[in-house]
Amino acid sequence: MDTKLRLGVIGVGNMGGAIVRGVAGKLLTCEQIWITDVYKPLVDGLCNALGVKGAASVPQLVGNVDCVLYAAKPNNVPDIFPEIAAAIQSPPQWLISIAAGVPTAKLESYFSALPPIVRVMPSITASVGAGAAAIAAGRAATSEHLAITQAIFNAVGKSLVMD
Numbered sequence: 001m002d003t004k005l006r007l008g009v010i011g012v013g014n015m016g017g018a019i020v021r022g023v024a025g026k027l028l029t030c031e032q033i034w035i036t037d038v039y040k041p042l043v044d045g046l047c048n049a050l051g052v053k054g055a056a057s058v059p060q061l062v063g064n065v066d067c068v069l070y071a072a073k074p075n076n077v078p079d080i081f082p083e084i085a086a087a088i089q090s091p092p093q094w095l096i097s098i099a100a101g102v103p104t105a106k107l108e109s110y111f112s113a114l115p116p117i118v119r120v121m122p123s124i125t126a127s128v129g130a131g132a133a134a135i136a137a138g139r140a141a142t143s144e145h146l147a148i149t150q151a152i153f154n155a156v157g158k159s160l161v162m163d
Contacts, residue, residue, distance in 0.1 A: 004032075005028065005032060005066050005067060005148065006032050006033075006034065006064065006065040006066045006067070007023070007028055007032060007033050007034070007065060007066070007067050007069060007152070008033075008034040008035070008036070008055070008061040008062065008064065008065030008067065008068045008069065009033070009034070009035045009036075009069045009071055010035075010036055010037070010058060010061060010068060010069070010070050010071060010072050010080060010084075011037055011070065011071035011072030011073070011076075012035045012036075012037045012042045012043060012046055012071065013037070013039075013042065013071070013072075014124060014127060015071050015098060015122060015124065015126065015127075016035075016037070016069070016071030016072070016098075017042065017046060017127075018124075018126045018127040018131075018156055019069065019071065019122075019126065019152065019153075019155075019156055020033060020035060020046055020050065020052060021046075021050065022126065022129065022152075022155040022156035023152055023155045023156075024050045024051075024052055025050070025051075026155055027151060027152065027155045030050055030051035030052050030053075031051075031053070033050075033052040033053065034052070034053045034054070034055050034061050034064050034065050035047070035052055035053070035054055035055065035061070036054065036055040036056070036057065036058060036060070036061045037072075038072075043055075057083075058080060058083040058084060058087065059083060059086070059087040062083075062084055062087035062088055062093070063087060065093070066092065066093060066094070067093070067094055067095070067096060067148070068084060068088070068093065068094075068095045068096070069095075069096045069097075069098070069152070070084070070095060070096065070097040070098065070099060071098050072099075073099075074099040074100050074101050074102050077099050077102050077106075077107070081107065081110040082110060084110070085110045085111050085112075088111070088115055091115060091116065091140075093115060094115050094116035094117065094118070094140075094141070094145055095107070095115055095116070095117045095118070096117075096118045096119075096120055096149050096152070097117060097118070097119050097120070098119075098120050098121070098122055100121065103119075104117060104119045104136065104138045104139075107119070107138070108138055108139065108140075114138075114139065114140045115140060116137075116138060116140040116141040116142065116145045117138035117139075117140065117141060118135060118136070118137055118138060118141050118145050118146060118149045119135070119136050119137075119138065120133050120134070120135050120136075120149060120153060120159075121133065121134045122153060122156070122157075122159075123157070125157065126153075126156035126157050127156075129156055129157060130157050131153065131156045131157030131158070131159075132157055132158055132159070132160075133153040133157065133158070133159040133160070134159070134160055134162050135149050135150060135153065135159055135160065135161045135162065136161070136162050136163065137161075146161050
């Protein structure tokens with residue numbers, strides 16, 4: 001895995017927070033991780049506990065990372081993905097989404113220049129390091145994107161790349 005990767009997590013509730021706790025200081029240094037959430041106490045709590053960096057907005061987060069992990073609620077995709085699309089420089093920036101029920105084609109439709117997108121369906125047991133995650137590549141994702149995604153989700157359990 002690219003040890004210089006800067007990861008940004010949008011949404012640090014149950015699942016996003018579990019992923020941040022799983023990778024911080026283990027897979028990535030705390031300085032490599034940026035987080036944002038509409039509920040600022042979640043951001044403040046993780047920043048204080050782990051030493052990760054907090055972003056005040058989606059554009060600020062996107063501007064400081066290589067990979068954006070979308071962990072907010074699926075119903076917020078129509079509000080947040082246009083912000084991501086406006087800020088992302090693709091490639092080299094790319095996305096991971098755990099938005100349940102939102103097809104990869106729908107996520108890709110927000111972008112005029114298609115970034116690599118990897119879709120993941122994790123389980124809540126990631127919060128105790130025993131998660132199971134299915135990973136699938138979007139049209140522009142490469143084997144390197146899949147390997148990095150798998151490393152992230154293996155930090156909180158086990159993962160499997162699917163077609």
